[in-house]
Amino acid sequence: MANQFKEAINQLNKVARIMNLECDELEILRRPDRILEVSLPVLMDNGRMKVFTGYRVQYNNTRGPYKGGIRFHPQVNLDEVKTLAFWMTIKCAVADIPYGGGKGGIAVDTKTLSQGELERLTRAYARGFANFIGPKIDIPAPDVGTNPQIMAWLMDEYSHIKGENTPAVVTGKPVEVGGSLGRDTATGLGGFYVFEQVLSKLKLAKSKASLAVQGFGNVGMNFAMIAYRAGYKVAAVSDSRGGIYNAKGLNMEEVLAHKKTTGSVVDFKNSKNVTNEKLLELPVEVLAPSALENVINEKNAGRIKAKIILELANGPTAEAAEAKLCQNGILVVPDVLANAGGVIASYFEWVQNSRQYYWEQARMDNRLKDKVTSALKKVWQTMAARGDNKMRDAAYIVAVERLAASLRIRGI
Numbered sequence: 001m002a003n004q005f006k007e008a009i010n011q012l013n014k015v016a017r018i019m020n021l022e023c024d025e026l027e028i029l030r031r032p033d034r035i036l037e038v039s040l041p042v043l044m045d046n047g048r049m050k051v052f053t054g055y056r057v058q059y060n061n062t063r064g065p066y067k068g069g070i071r072f073h074p075q076v077n078l079d080e081v082k083t084l085a086f087w088m089t090i091k092c093a094v095a096d097i098p099y100g101g102g103k104g105g106i107a108v109d110t111k112t113l114s115q116g117e118l119e120r121l122t123r124a125y126a127r128g129f130a131n132f133i134g135p136k137i138d139i140p141a142p143d144v145g146t147n148p149q150i151m152a153w154l155m156d157e158y159s160h161i162k163g164e165n166t167p168a169v170v171t172g173k174p175v176e177v178g179g180s181l182g183r184d185t186a187t188g189l190g191g192f193y194v195f196e197q198v199l200s201k202l203k204l205a206k207s208k209a210s211l212a213v214q215g216f217g218n219v220g221m222n223f224a225m226i227a228y229r230a231g232y233k234v235a236a237v238s239d240s241r242g243g244i245y246n247a248k249g250l251n252m253e254e255v256l257a258h259k260k261t262t263g264s265v266v267d268f269k270n271s272k273n274v275t276n277e278k279l280l281e282l283p284v285e286v287l288a289p290s291a292l293e294n295v296i297n298e299k300n301a302g303r304i305k306a307k308i309i310l311e312l313a314n315g316p317t318a319e320a321a322e323a324k325l326c327q328n329g330i331l332v333v334p335d336v337l338a339n340a341g342g343v344i345a346s347y348f349e350w351v352q353n354s355r356q357y358y359w360e361q362a363r364m365d366n367r368l369k370d371k372v373t374s375a376l377k378k379v380w381q382t383m384a385a386r387g388d389n390k391m392r393d394a395a396y397i398v399a400v401e402r403l404a405a406s407l408r409i410r411g412i
Contacts, residue, residue: 004079009086010319013026019400034058035055035058036055038128039051039053040052040054040121043120045114045116045117052107052108054105054106054124055104056102056133057085059086062406063098063402064098064099065136066100066101067088067138068103068143069084069141069144070105070140070141071104071144072105073109084143087335087336091337091340092343093398094337094375095340096378096402097343103143104140106125118150126158127157130158133169134158134166135169139169139170139346139350140154140171141170148184151173168350172346172349173349178353179349180345180348184218185226186342186368187222187312188218189341190340191223191310191312191338194310195310195338198376204285204307209232210233210285210286211235211236211284212237212282212306213238214238214295215238215312216237216290217290219312219342220291224237224288225252228252234249235247236284237250238265238274239265243275244268244271246271254268277300280295280303281304282305288310288312289313290313293313294318295313296321301320306330308330308333309331309332311334313339326389333391334391336399337391337395341368375398378398379391379395382394
């Protein structure tokens with residue numbers, strides 16, 4: 001991800017030229033407000049001390065507190081965290097929720113840690129950043145390699161430090177300690193709402209909308225299951241070990257059971273094994289990359305057969321590849337819109353924590369649908385007014401207009 005931040009800022013610069021954005025506002029948006037790096041000493045099970053490096057980038061808080069996940073992954077580095085923090089700034093503005101953007105992480109392979117080591121590492125992260133996060137300052141959430149349990153430990157450690165129970169310091173917590181109903185499926189469900197709205201705009205019939213989903217983690221799995229249960233044909237899915245394909249459609253209930261039994265979707269009955277790379281090139285209407293960055297690049301962009309790419313992962317399409325896709329008439333629904341359901345649900349959780357009043361699941365899902373639909377409508381109108389199929393440009397225009405307006409009004 002070495003050049004990803006540069007690509008992200010290139011997108012910002014491109015949109016700024018389209019909008020004739022003032023130089024002063026652009027200068028502010030090109031740089032993060034604050035970059036934090038701390039050493040995290042952790043006592044390991046063997047009695048030795050190991051020091052990890054923790055990051056938190058607070059990109060922009062013009063529209064509200066910083067908001068963004070914490071990633072535990074071996075490849076975490078400062079450039080990656082900075083890029084993700086920038087995208088969160090844009091995403092929150094596209095979704096029109098009162099947050100800025102932030103992101104955090106630790107370079108660690110959690111598979112090598114015991115449960116006790118993972119807890120001690122999480123609590124060390126909370127201590128390291130306790131003076132820089134908070135319900136009105138910066139609100140972390142789960143991301144790659146982290147989960148509700150890790151958020152509970154972080155919230156507990158922060159609460160001990162501050163001397164009061166503070167559930168609103170993080171989102172994505174278990175329901176038992178202030179988490180919200182529906183938060184675990186919100187990114188996939190939000191992506192599904194966007195997907196259905198796009199099909200409606202394009203007047204594409206449900207029977208014609210076959211799907212391939214790369215990535216069978218929380219987001220990809222939930223999206224595939226929701227789409228299948230709604231009557232869509234899911235022709236292919238994959239996880240880190242590989243994928244499966246059946247042109248007539250997969251029984252996703254049985255695929256999920258197979259995954260739970262064997263640890264992978266690979267070798268599922270009545271399907272053909274395919275690589276993650278080949279899955280991207282299958283003859284389907286909709287491709288939903290839901291795992292890693294830059295999986296669609298200059299090398300494979302010309303072989304993509306899908307008509308719609310729904311970016312459920314962050315940054316799955318490289319900048320140069322997207323230009324080629326748009327030229328080929330492929331609609332790329334950008335990550336800052338397609339996967340915004342997670343941060344919208346996080347906002348709802350934060351609101352419930354702040355008020356100490358919790359909603360039933362139906363209310364959560366309905367409000368998520370309203371918010372996602374409103375965001376899609378605004379982006380689509382902006383794209384239509386420009387007369388092209390560059391949905392990312394439209395999304396960034398919407399976001400940057402809102403961010404620039406906040407900067408002007410506040411006088412920053």
